[in-house]
Amino acid sequence: MNNEKIVRICIDDFAFKKRESYGTLMINIDNHQIVDILDSRELENVTEWLEKYPNIQVVSRDGSLTYNNAIAKTHPEAVQVSDRFHLLKNLTDYCKDFLMKYFSSKIIIETNSVKKVAFKEKGLQLPNCLLTLEAKMEKANKLLQDGLNKHQICQQLSLEFPLLNKLRKMTEYERVMYFKNSRQIKHEEKTAHKRLLIDEVIKLHNMGHSMCKIAKDLDISRHTVAKYLENDVDAARGTYGTKRKSILDPYLDKINALLYRGYTCNKIE
Numbered sequence: 265m266n267n268e269k270i271v272r273i274c275i276d277d278f279a280f281k282k283r284e285s286y287g288t289l290m291i292n293i294d295n296h297q298i299v300d301i302l303d304s305r306e307l308e309n310v311t312e313w314l315e316k317y318p319n320i321q322v323v324s325r326d327g328s329l330t331y332n333n334a335i336a337k338t339h340p341e342a343v344q345v346s347d348r349f350h351l352l353k354n355l356t357d358y359c360k361d362f363l364m365k366y367f368s369s370k371i372i373i374e375t376n377s378v379k380k381v382a383f384k385e386k387g388l389q390l391p392n393c394l395l396t397l398e399a400k401m402e403k404a405n406k407l408l409q410d411g412l413n414k415h416q417i418c419q420q421l422s423l424e425f426p427l428l429n430k431l432r433k434m435t436e437y438e439r440v441m442y443f444k445n446s447r448q449i450k451h452e453e454k455t456a457h458k459r460l461l462i463d464e465v466i467k468l469h470n471m472g473h474s475m476c477k478i479a480k481d482l483d484i485s486r487h488t489v490a491k492y493l494e495n496d497v498d499a500a501r502g503t504y505g506t507k508r509k510s511i512l513d514p515y516l517d518k519i520n521a522l523l524y525r526g527y528t529c530n531k532i533e
Contacts, residue, residue, distance in 0.1 A: 275291075288304065314338040325347065461482065
């Protein structure tokens with residue numbers, strides 16, 4: 265295809281192997297055909313790649329700073345727009361975050377948590393059905409060493425046979441990633457994105473850009489730029505993994521036990 269005919273494109277990254285190697289895909293918006301594929305999403309490679317398409321006027325992309333900077337450098341007059349998927353995703357994420365903060369005073373008690381407290385009160389060992397998947401897998405490995413076959417283990421631990429086989433075929437790293445919950449994964453993704461932003465701020469500062477210009481170019485506040493330039497800046501959120509204190513904390517075990525016995529919220533009050 266003639267590169268000079270490419271005017272409106274959509275670019276996005278994709279994973280060759282998730283969390284390890286990524287590439288960049290270019291699609292012609294006018295005919296929805298794939299234009300080109302790059303085996304990288306690094307700034308220098310993307311910049312060199314985009315220079316091969318001199319007549320680009322409109323680019324649909326995600327929120328990547330790398331793509332933003334590459335497009336601005338190679339096609340400063342081009343219009344950059346967010347693609348529909350990321351617009352809807354961002355809207356959903358913001359709505360979810362707002363609702364989580366709005367309902368932060370409400371206590372959500374899961375059924376399994378209530379049952380665990382009841383077993384703890386009686387000094388009993390947790391039944392296999394209440395164990396986490398990670399704990400079940402540890403127990404399954406021990407039972408295999410004791411001579412039990414997979415069908416017996418699945419029946420004893422309330423595990424599905426295909427899932428047990430799938431987990432045993434995984435590497436240690438793959439199992440660790442599989443056991444992570446969505447909150448952990450989201451935290452790691454946010455931390456990685458923040459680390460990239462910090463690196464970009466430091467890079468621009470070392471190039472002689474003022475804090476005001478950096479803030480404008482990266483669409484962040486000047487206070488954030490100053491914070492990211494501090495020597496002890498850390499991309500990880502300091503409060504991650506810590507539970508917010510509540511006046512009900514001393515009574516949670518008792519509340520869970522009463523709920524397990526059938527008490528309503530009104531009666532507990």
